[in-house]
Amino acid sequence: MRKIPILMFHNISSPPRGKRLTSLYTHPASFHRQMSTLSHLGYKGLSLQELQPYLRGEKSEKVFGITFDDGYLDNYCNALPVLKKFAFSATCYLVSGFIGKQNDWTRNQNVQECDLMDTIHVRKWLQEGMAIGSHSHTHAHLCQIPAERLENEIFHSKILLENTFQIPIEDFCFPYGEFSPQTLALLKKANYKTGVTTQRGRASQTDDIFALPRVHMTKRTNLALLLMKVLTPYEDHRRRVSGL
Numbered sequence: 405m406r407k408i409p410i411l412m413f414h415n416i417s418s419p420p421r422g423k424r425l426t427s428l429y430t431h432p433a434s435f436h437r438q439m440s441t442l443s444h445l446g447y448k449g450l451s452l453q454e455l456q457p458y459l460r461g462e463k464s465e466k467v468f469g470i471t472f473d474d475g476y477l478d479n480y481c482n483a484l485p486v487l488k489k490f491a492f493s494a495t496c497y498l499v500s501g502f503i504g505k506q507n508d509w510t511r512n513q514n515v516q517e518c519d520l521m522d523t524i525h526v527r528k529w530l531q532e533g534m535a536i537g538s539h540s541h542t543h544a545h546l547c548q549i550p551a552e553r554l555e556n557e558i559f560h561s562k563i564l565l566e567n568t569f570q571i572p573i574e575d576f577c578f579p580y581g582e583f584s585p586q587t588l589a590l591l592k593k594a595n596y597k598t599g600v601t602t603q604r605g606r607a608s609q610t611d612d613i614f615a616l617p618r619v620h621m622t623k624r625t626n627l628a629l630l631l632m633k634v635l636t637p638y639e640d641h642r643r644r645v646s647g648l
């Protein structure tokens with residue numbers, strides 16, 4: 405059974421100095437090298453939507469998933485041209501209550517403030533063949549909030565994105581990687597088709613499609629490490645929950 409690496413990116417830009425969570429940055433030149441290398445090896449990068457037949461075992465080819473959490477504007481500016489160059493698609497998980505704003509859910513935590521895509525950027529992102537999913541409405545800790553707010557984060561976010569962009573929203577990404585049997589049941593009830601976590605590992609048919617593991621891409625992911633993460637069980641051995 406072929407394992408499917410689903411790459412988890414955040415910012416695609418130069419990491420700021422003296423801030424927290426800068427490991428989540430991938431330099432644009434590194435991103436280009438990574439996509440170029442995988443393309444040369446015969447791999448095709450796909451959005452979660454396009455990856456589904458592979459995750460269900462209906463198709464088997466050299467594919468990998470490309471995901472971006474939070475909806476940073478730098479994904480549009482720096483990742484989109486590279487994705488187009490290699491004819492890859494990707495899913496960007498948007499926080500529906502923060503479109504066109506900044507990543508204020510990390511305010512006062514010494515994390516770099518970053519612009520997020522606005523509706524015009526997202527429409528262009530979609531027009532270029534890319535995909536979007538929901539990353540909740542407010543980037544909430546889904547395992548720490550009351551039940552009625554939890555429904556709002558999962559249902560309202562989907563409806564809002566569907567109404568704004570006039571497309572079905574079927575892919576969900578758990579903020580901070582937090583999920584529970586209750587949140588998984590709500591994803592199904594809301595008619596999502598997939599869910600991704602921050603658990604490390606490559607995905608396979610035996611995984612719950614609502615709690616898929618991903619391959620962590622950080623500023624330290626050089627080409628040797630990328631190949632280990634994609635082609636070997638390196639990430640599978642590091643399967644654990646980590647909050648991002």
Ligand SMILES: [Zn+2]
Pocket residue numbers: 473474539543579580648
């Ligand atoms: Zn996030």
